[in-house]
Amino acid sequence: MIRIFGYSLEKKPTTSPIMEFVAVLIALLIAFGVSALLIASAGANVAEAFRSLLRGSFGSRSAIAETIIQGTPLILTGLAVTVAFRGQLWNIGAEGQFFAGAMASYLVATSLPELSRVPMVLTIFLAALIAGGVLGAIPAILKVRFGASEVIVTVMLNFVVLFFLSYLLSGPWQDPMSAFLQTSRITETARVSRIITGTRIHIGIIIALISVVVVWFLLFKTTLGYEIRAYGINPIASKYKGIPPLRTIVLTLAISGAIAALAGAGEVVGLHGRLRLDISTGFGFTGIIVALLGRLHPFLVVAAALFMGALWNGSLAMQITTGVPIALAYVIRGVVLVALLAAETLTHYRIRRVCDE
Amino acid sequence: MNNFFQTTIIVGLFASTIRIATPFLFASIGELVTERSGVLNLGIEGILQIGALVGFLITFRTGSHWLGVFGAGFSGIVLGIFMGWMVTTLKLNQTVSGLALNLLAGGIAFYWFRVVFADVGAENLPNLRIFQTARFPILSDIPYIGTIFFRQQWLTYLAFLSVPVVSYFLYRTRVGLQLRCTGENPRAVDMKGLSVAKHQYGALAFGGFMAGVGGSFLTLASSGMFIPEIQAGRGWIAIALVIFGNWIPWRILVVALFFGLIEAVQLTLQALNANVPHQLLLALPYLLTIIALCTAAGRSRSPLHLGLPYKRE
Amino acid sequence: MVTKKTWVILLLVLLFGMILTACAPQVEEPVVEEPVVEEVPEVEEPVAEELPTEVRFGVIFISPVEEPWNTAWMQAYNRVVEDPPLGLEVSMTYTENVAPPDAERVLREYAESGNYDILWAHSAFGEAVEVLAPQFPDIAWIYAGSGNEPIGDNAYFADVFIHEPAYLAGMIAGSLTETNKLGAVAAFPFPNVNGPVNAFYDGAKSVNPDIDMSVTYIESWFDPVSGREAATAQIATGVDIIYAERFGPFEAAQEAGILAFGHFLDQHSMAPDVVVASPMALWDANIRNIIQVWWDYTVNGVPYDAPMERIIFSFVEGGSQLSPYHGFADVIPQEVQDMVEETRQQILSGELEIPLRTEAFEQ
Known part of the structure; x- marks a missing residue:
C-alpha cells in the first residue's frame, strides 16, 4: 500500500464487471464534465457541442463509416504495437513502418502496371509486409548483435524514413503533372476504395480484421506466440528454456513492422490513391495508445481503435459546428484519454483516507 | 573560398553545436533523473511545448526573460507531478501515460496560445527579443575560443552546469543513492521505510522542470516566437539521447554534443551548397546516432525497474 | 485501461448502432440527394426572389x-x-x-x-x-x-505568385550585400517555395553578377528553431542578407547584425531592425x-x-506587391530605390517579364 498526503491506495480483493463498467462511465462523465467547462469557457453552446460530437462519431451512416475509416489504420498500428509490446520489445517505429508499407505499395503499383486487380492488390500487400518486416527487423538485429536499444533505433528510423520519402517525393517519384510533394495517382487496378456504396470504407478494414484474427491466432495458438509472450514475461528465463532470443526478437519486431506497414498500404490503396508526405496523422503513435487501451489484446484493440476514431471524428464535427478553435478538440481528446486510463486503476484499487501515519 | 572564411565556418560550427545541444541537454538530464527513479516519461515532447509557451507568454507580458524561464520550469513541474499522479499514484502504464500527456499538453498549449492571441493569423506572429548572449571580460574576446565558448546564452551555461550537479547528486548524495535504488530495486527502498512514490514524484518534478526550461530555451533563447509544435520532435530525441548516453550524466553530455555537432555539420554543408540531396544531410544525425549506438560503446544498461509500476504485495 | 467486458459492451453498442443506421439508408439518402434534384431546375431559372x-x-x-x-x-x-x-x-x-x-x-x-x-x-x-x-x-x-x-x-x-516582388527584393539585396553572398532559408523544394527563392536570386544577379546564394531546406513548414540555426550556419559562411522563406532567420540576423527579407507578408514589425522589405501575397x-x-x-x-x-492574379493585376521599406527607406540608397521603382514600372507595363522558375534552386 502506498501512502501519499494521508491517502492510501489499496488493491481491492475482487473487481466485478459491473463496477468496471461503472468506473468507465464515471471516467467518461468526468471527462465530459471537464470538456463542458472548457467549451462553455470558449463561449460555445455545450449541448450543441455534445450533440455534434455524437453526430460526428455515430450519428449517421456516413459518420459511422468515417469512424471505421479513421479506425482502420489504428487497428493495424495498434496490432503492430501489441505484438511487439507483448514481447516487451518497445517498438516506437510504427509511424516509419506505416510509411514503409505505403512506399512499397506505390512501388509495386507503378512498376508492375500490367498486373490485373487481384494479383496486383495481393502483390501490393505482400510487398508492404516485406518492407515493414525488413524495417522492423533492423532494430531487432541491431539489438541482438550490438545491444542497441530498439527504442532509439525505431525513433531514429521514423525520422530517416520520412526524410527518405521526402527525397523520393521531391525527385524520382514526384508527380510530373503537379510538382507537388506527392506521387501521381496509382493505376486504377491497384485501387480498392469505397467497397461499400455511399461510404469511403475501403479494403483496409478487411485487411485489418483479417490481421486481428491472425494476430490473435499467432499470439495465443502458436508456439511462436507462446515464445513471444514468454520472452515478454521473462527474457532471462526463456533464454534458459532454450528459446533463442535472436529468433524471437527478430520475428517479433519483423511481424510488428509488417502489420504496421499494412496500414500504410491500406491508406494508399484504399483511401488516397497516391503517396504523400502527410497521409498519416500520427497513426503510428496513436497506435501505441490504442494497443495499451486495448490491453494488448487483438480483439480489444479493435474496440479501442474504433473508439479513438469516433473520438477523433466527433471532436472534428464539434469544432466545425461550434466554431471553437480546433485546439480545443485536441484538449478534449487528451482529457477523455486520461480519464479512461484512470478508470482502470479505480476499478482495481480504492483510495482510502489514512488517519494514522 | 579563402582561409578566413574556413576558420569562421569551423568556429561557427562549434558555436552552433553547443547551442543546438542545449535544449536536448536540459530535457535529457531531466529525463535521466526521472528514469533513474524507475519512471519512463515519454511526455517530454508535451512538456517542452508547454514550457516553450509559458516562457514565451510570461516574457511577452512582463519583458523579463528570467521570469519566463522560471515560469516555464514551474509549468514543467506541474506536468511532471501530473505524470507522477498517473504513474505512481494510479499506477497506470507509463508508456501510454506519457503519450497521453503529450496529447493533452500539446492540445492545451495550442488552445492556450489561441485564446491569448486571438488575432494571430490576421496579424504578424507575436515575437520578442531573445536573451542577450553572455559576454565575459577578456574571455569573450579570445579569438575563436571566445566565440565558441564565451558568447553563448546564459541558459546554455546552466544546461552544462546541470551535468556535474546532477552527477554529484546521483552518485555522491544520500538522496541520489536512494533515487537510483528506487529505479533498480524499489522493494529494497520500501523495506527500508522510504517512500518509493515520493522519490518518483520528486524525480518527475525535476525532470519536468528541466524539460520546461528546455522548452523556454526554444522560445526565449533561440527563435523568439511560439508556434504550435515548436518542439518539432526534440522531446523524442532527448529520450533517445538518455538511452544512448547509457543513463550516465557525462555520457549524455557527450552524445548531446555529438548530436548537435552532426546537426550543425548538416546545416553548414547545406549553407555551402554541398551537392548532396539535402534530405540525406538532414537524416545524417539520425543515421549516425544509430551507427554510433551499434559501436562497442553503445551497449546500454537501463535501470532494472524502469517502466514498471511498483506495487507492494 | 478498460477491461474486456466493457469493451465488449461498447463494441456491441457500436455494432448495434451501425446495424440500426445501416437498415435505414432510405431515410438518409434523400436528405443528401435532395439539393441535387431540386436545385437543378432552379439554376436555369434566373433571379432569386x-x-x-x-x-x-x-x-x-x-x-x-x-x-x-x-x-x-x-x-x-x-x-x-x-x-x-x-x-x-x-x-x-x-x-x-x-x-x-x-x-x-x-x-x-x-x-x-x-x-x-x-x-x-x-x-x-x-x-x-x-x-x-x-x-x-x-x-x-x-x-x-x-x-x-x-x-x-x-x-x-x-x-x-510572389516572384515579381521577390525579384525586386533580390535587386535590393544584390545592391546592399557587402560579401556578395546571399542566403535563403526555405521549407521544402516546393513550387511555391522555389518560385520566390529563384526570383530573389535572379533579381540579385541582375544588379550584381558576382552574387552567390545558398539555400537551406529545413524540411518542415514550421520549425523556427531549425530556421534560426540554418540562418546562423549561413551567416558563418559569409552570407550577409537572408531571404526568410520560413520563420527563424530574423533572430539570427539580429544577433549577427545582418539584414533579412520577409516572405509572403509584411513582416517588418517582427524585427524592425533587420527586415528590409517583404514580397507580399495579396489574396x-x-x-x-x-x-x-x-x-x-x-x-x-x-x-x-x-x-x-x-x-x-498577377503582380500587374494586384496579386502581389513589395512591402513598404518602413525604416529602411533611409538606408537603401536612393539610386537603388529608383532602380527598383523603374523595374517595377517595367514589369507593370509588360516591358519586362520575370520568369517563374519553380524548380529547386541551383546556383
Missing part, C-alpha cells in the same frame, strides 16, 4: 493560422470584410491544422451543415474537393496552392472573384464553370 445579403465562407487551412500562407489569406479576407463587394455581409468560420487524411470529412461536415456558400480549401485537399463538389453543386468550392489538378464546374483552383482579388462567381450563380443563374487552370 430575394437578393442575398450575406456570403458565408468556410475555410479549411492545412496548417495553423500563423503560417504566413494562411495569415496572408486572413489579412486579405479582413480587407474584403472592411470593403465588401455587392454590399454583402461577409462572414467566415475556419478550421486550421487539418491533415489531408481528415480533409474529406471536415469539408463534408462544412458542406452538409448548409451554413456556407463558399468553401475555401488548400490545394492539398484537391481530391476531397473533387469528390464533394459534384455532391454539393450550389456551393462555390475553391482550393488554392501549387500542385494538383484542376477539376472544373463548381470547383475553382486558385494560386498566388484580395481571388476572394472577390469567388464571391462574384457565387453571386452570379445564385442571383443571375450563371452556371459555375471553373477554368481548367489555376486562377492567378
Whole structure:
C-alpha cells in the first residue's frame, strides 16, 4: 500500500464487471464534465457541442463509416504495437513502418502496371509486409548483435524514413503533372476504395480484421506466440528454456513492422490513391495508445481503435459546428484519454483516507 | 573560398553545436533523473511545448526573460507531478501515460496560445527579443575560443552546469543513492521505510522542470516566437539521447554534443551548397546516432525497474 | 485501461448502432440527394426572389493560422470584410491544422451543415474537393496552392505568385550585400517555395553578377528553431542578407547584425531592425472573384464553370506587391530605390517579364 498526503491506495480483493463498467462511465462523465467547462469557457453552446460530437462519431451512416475509416489504420498500428509490446520489445517505429508499407505499395503499383486487380492488390500487400518486416527487423538485429536499444533505433528510423520519402517525393517519384510533394495517382487496378456504396470504407478494414484474427491466432495458438509472450514475461528465463532470443526478437519486431506497414498500404490503396508526405496523422503513435487501451489484446484493440476514431471524428464535427478553435478538440481528446486510463486503476484499487501515519 | 572564411565556418560550427545541444541537454538530464527513479516519461515532447509557451507568454507580458524561464520550469513541474499522479499514484502504464500527456499538453498549449492571441493569423506572429548572449571580460574576446565558448546564452551555461550537479547528486548524495535504488530495486527502498512514490514524484518534478526550461530555451533563447509544435520532435530525441548516453550524466553530455555537432555539420554543408540531396544531410544525425549506438560503446544498461509500476504485495 | 467486458459492451453498442443506421439508408439518402434534384431546375431559372445579403465562407487551412500562407489569406479576407463587394455581409468560420487524411470529412461536415456558400480549401485537399463538389453543386468550392489538378464546374483552383516582388527584393539585396553572398532559408523544394527563392536570386544577379546564394531546406513548414540555426550556419559562411522563406532567420540576423527579407507578408514589425522589405501575397482579388462567381450563380443563374487552370492574379493585376521599406527607406540608397521603382514600372507595363522558375534552386 502506498501512502501519499494521508491517502492510501489499496488493491481491492475482487473487481466485478459491473463496477468496471461503472468506473468507465464515471471516467467518461468526468471527462465530459471537464470538456463542458472548457467549451462553455470558449463561449460555445455545450449541448450543441455534445450533440455534434455524437453526430460526428455515430450519428449517421456516413459518420459511422468515417469512424471505421479513421479506425482502420489504428487497428493495424495498434496490432503492430501489441505484438511487439507483448514481447516487451518497445517498438516506437510504427509511424516509419506505416510509411514503409505505403512506399512499397506505390512501388509495386507503378512498376508492375500490367498486373490485373487481384494479383496486383495481393502483390501490393505482400510487398508492404516485406518492407515493414525488413524495417522492423533492423532494430531487432541491431539489438541482438550490438545491444542497441530498439527504442532509439525505431525513433531514429521514423525520422530517416520520412526524410527518405521526402527525397523520393521531391525527385524520382514526384508527380510530373503537379510538382507537388506527392506521387501521381496509382493505376486504377491497384485501387480498392469505397467497397461499400455511399461510404469511403475501403479494403483496409478487411485487411485489418483479417490481421486481428491472425494476430490473435499467432499470439495465443502458436508456439511462436507462446515464445513471444514468454520472452515478454521473462527474457532471462526463456533464454534458459532454450528459446533463442535472436529468433524471437527478430520475428517479433519483423511481424510488428509488417502489420504496421499494412496500414500504410491500406491508406494508399484504399483511401488516397497516391503517396504523400502527410497521409498519416500520427497513426503510428496513436497506435501505441490504442494497443495499451486495448490491453494488448487483438480483439480489444479493435474496440479501442474504433473508439479513438469516433473520438477523433466527433471532436472534428464539434469544432466545425461550434466554431471553437480546433485546439480545443485536441484538449478534449487528451482529457477523455486520461480519464479512461484512470478508470482502470479505480476499478482495481480504492483510495482510502489514512488517519494514522 | 579563402582561409578566413574556413576558420569562421569551423568556429561557427562549434558555436552552433553547443547551442543546438542545449535544449536536448536540459530535457535529457531531466529525463535521466526521472528514469533513474524507475519512471519512463515519454511526455517530454508535451512538456517542452508547454514550457516553450509559458516562457514565451510570461516574457511577452512582463519583458523579463528570467521570469519566463522560471515560469516555464514551474509549468514543467506541474506536468511532471501530473505524470507522477498517473504513474505512481494510479499506477497506470507509463508508456501510454506519457503519450497521453503529450496529447493533452500539446492540445492545451495550442488552445492556450489561441485564446491569448486571438488575432494571430490576421496579424504578424507575436515575437520578442531573445536573451542577450553572455559576454565575459577578456574571455569573450579570445579569438575563436571566445566565440565558441564565451558568447553563448546564459541558459546554455546552466544546461552544462546541470551535468556535474546532477552527477554529484546521483552518485555522491544520500538522496541520489536512494533515487537510483528506487529505479533498480524499489522493494529494497520500501523495506527500508522510504517512500518509493515520493522519490518518483520528486524525480518527475525535476525532470519536468528541466524539460520546461528546455522548452523556454526554444522560445526565449533561440527563435523568439511560439508556434504550435515548436518542439518539432526534440522531446523524442532527448529520450533517445538518455538511452544512448547509457543513463550516465557525462555520457549524455557527450552524445548531446555529438548530436548537435552532426546537426550543425548538416546545416553548414547545406549553407555551402554541398551537392548532396539535402534530405540525406538532414537524416545524417539520425543515421549516425544509430551507427554510433551499434559501436562497442553503445551497449546500454537501463535501470532494472524502469517502466514498471511498483506495487507492494 | 478498460477491461474486456466493457469493451465488449461498447463494441456491441457500436455494432448495434451501425446495424440500426445501416437498415435505414432510405431515410438518409434523400436528405443528401435532395439539393441535387431540386436545385437543378432552379439554376436555369434566373433571379432569386430575394437578393442575398450575406456570403458565408468556410475555410479549411492545412496548417495553423500563423503560417504566413494562411495569415496572408486572413489579412486579405479582413480587407474584403472592411470593403465588401455587392454590399454583402461577409462572414467566415475556419478550421486550421487539418491533415489531408481528415480533409474529406471536415469539408463534408462544412458542406452538409448548409451554413456556407463558399468553401475555401488548400490545394492539398484537391481530391476531397473533387469528390464533394459534384455532391454539393450550389456551393462555390475553391482550393488554392501549387500542385494538383484542376477539376472544373463548381470547383475553382486558385494560386498566388510572389516572384515579381521577390525579384525586386533580390535587386535590393544584390545592391546592399557587402560579401556578395546571399542566403535563403526555405521549407521544402516546393513550387511555391522555389518560385520566390529563384526570383530573389535572379533579381540579385541582375544588379550584381558576382552574387552567390545558398539555400537551406529545413524540411518542415514550421520549425523556427531549425530556421534560426540554418540562418546562423549561413551567416558563418559569409552570407550577409537572408531571404526568410520560413520563420527563424530574423533572430539570427539580429544577433549577427545582418539584414533579412520577409516572405509572403509584411513582416517588418517582427524585427524592425533587420527586415528590409517583404514580397507580399495579396489574396484580395481571388476572394472577390469567388464571391462574384457565387453571386452570379445564385442571383443571375450563371452556371459555375471553373477554368481548367489555376486562377492567378498577377503582380500587374494586384496579386502581389513589395512591402513598404518602413525604416529602411533611409538606408537603401536612393539610386537603388529608383532602380527598383523603374523595374517595377517595367514589369507593370509588360516591358519586362520575370520568369517563374519553380524548380529547386541551383546556383
